[in-house]
Amino acid sequence: MKTVVITGTSRGIGLQLALSFANSGHKVVALSRKPHPDLNAHANISFFSVDLTADDGLQSFADFLQTNPTTIDILIHNAGQLITKPFSQLTNADFESVYKVNVFGVAELTRICLPFMVKGSHMVTISSMGGIQGSMKFPGLAAYSSSKGAVITLTEMLAEEYKDSGISFNVLALGAVQTEMLAEAFPGYQAPVSALEMANYIMDFSLNAQKFYNGKVLQVSASTP
Template identity: 60%
Template sequence: MANIVITGTSRGIGFELTKLLANDGHKVLALSRNEEPIKNLKDPNIVSFPFDLSVPEHLEKLSDFLETFMPTVDVLINNAGKLTSKPFSETSLEDFMRVYEVNVFGVAEITKRVLPKMGENGHVVNISSMGGVQGSLKFSGLSAYSSSKGALITLTELLAEEYKSTGPSFNVLALGAVQTEMLEEAFPGYQAPTTALQMAEYIKEFALTGHKLYNGKLLQVSNSTP
């Protein structure tokens, strides 16, 4: 059974993913600003505490927890994301900073904290978006979000290169339309053909086995882009 760290677990894909992995017997550290949905599961395979990627004290708490209770980590899934949807002319520098703080800077920092606990067979899975893929269809209002997801793709490729001789492996999944609260925020009323549970099932298998075949790769996991 694996030791797994997941961010963004209070709703949507992260919540479903946490349940699936715990049900399979894996030990999951579920991190989210709102821990109540996970806490209410009362699953003995899940540990959680309130966690905000942008708060230094929370990152220190994570390091302390890993040192004491999870000295080895097999899988890190950077699923947490922040969305701002507004015209570029109305998107302030602060808006850009808040989005990048979670989607890029926060991912870099939590990865740096977890890496010392991972071995050569570990797997870091970053969750990006089709909106961040070069040449893909783009949508007005998502300048901060989609550009941050593009940065995450490049960061993943760079880390895979830097750690290719020692591990762990790094891969990034660019998700298309999935029926989540975040999708509703970006595209009100749109009905995606893929549910959060369906996507979570795919990510679960990829997180556990994908590093055997892939490293430094971007996989486009999309059958629909609104």
């Protein structure tokens, strides 16, 4: 049984990830702003309400770890903030809102969790094909895609800085998955991969890939819009 910390668990891939791990007998710590009824009902899931856009949004979880120390086997940064606007309309506040969740929140939660991670632990950052250098880009996603590029580099840097710890840090850059966020970005587009299918892939990767990869960016994309 593994202890798994997952962000962005109120819907989409994050919700399915939490349920898939829990249904497989693992202990899940689910972090998101709003709870989902299915999470609260599951005996293997502990929910913490966190707001990654707030300066102290992770404090309650940090306090919990200090008073209830536990080994974190898997940390999955899945939470994502999306703003779709033409670049000319994007404000500094828009960029800050996106980066607080997609980059700063990843950095802060990693700082909190690292003291509880050990040799063999695995951090998986969920990025996007839009963050891959040279990939197809889409108008209106300047803040989102640039943040996903930033978090890829952050994860690569963590792998380098902690390479002697035995902890692995990897990135999955996802293509189109049928989620609420995809519908917000590309209304009417139907992805060939469901949230549950992608969640099962991510779960298997999180449980096993640290034996084979560290500091790697894997593109997981059957299609893009």
